[in-house]
């Protein structure tokens with residue numbers, strides 16, 4: 001059983017917002033950044049469209065400034081995969097500034113290809129007002145975001161890293177709780193889902209005895225307000241039973 005004291009922060013917070021620091025603890029939290037070779041359209045999406053929708057951290061004083069209109073609040077998704085959940089949430093909640101993080105190029109291309117019609121040039125395609133993409137390790141952005149700035153964080157089907165010797169690579173980790181606590185607004189929510197039995201037990205254990213979050217929901221049935229993701233569908237096909245949690249900032 002892990003007991004964490006407030007203030008025991010392994011990865012320190014970074015300020016001010018405009019100065020990001022790319023030096024991170026050496027543990028890599030994701031598998032790979034590249035999959036099968038990219039087609040020409042995918043290469044153009046990355047070279048010509050991604051820079052236009054990329055979340056900027058330089059030359060802005062507050063993350064609200066990254067969006068074309070003033071958001072009511074900011075939501076952050078860590079590891080969006082193919083972007084199904086990010087796209088759906090962004091379409092449903094038009095007043096939210098949505099920051100979608102992913103490092104896997106083929107996944108980023110999936111989301112971008114849903115934003116840019118095939119017959120429109122990537123240099124000219126419309127950029128949504130309220131959706132921005134962070135294509136680096138989410139931890140860099142999290143350390144740069146201001147305190148109390150994010151209303152909801154989504155971590156859906158994170159890489160499970162089932163071997164005990166890789167436990168430090170699990171995104172849900174005692175070292176990361178103070179970092180997420182810092183950026184969330186009062187009563188801000190952290191939504192987590194996992195279909196991996198080792199990770200499910202790990203989430204329960206990690207979140208049980210700590211001062212940063214309290215559990216406000218746990219269910220095996222995805223709430224209707226949560227758009228489905230590709231990894232959730234894969235889990236059902238493989239006969240696995242996901243757990244969906246909501247934790248609230250204490």
Ligand SMILES: C[S@@+](CC[C@H](N)C(=O)[O-])C[C@H]1O[C@@H](n2cnc3c(N)ncnc32)[C@H](O)[C@@H]1O
Nearest residue numbers: 030079080081102103137138156157229230231
């Ligand atoms: C198992 S996939 C799940 C994708 C998606 N959430 C879903 O449910 O279909 C986990 C994703 O998280 C991404 N990821 C892991 N660690 C990350 C990090 N530190 N920053 C950004 N993305 C990360 C990986 O690249 C991978 O695509």
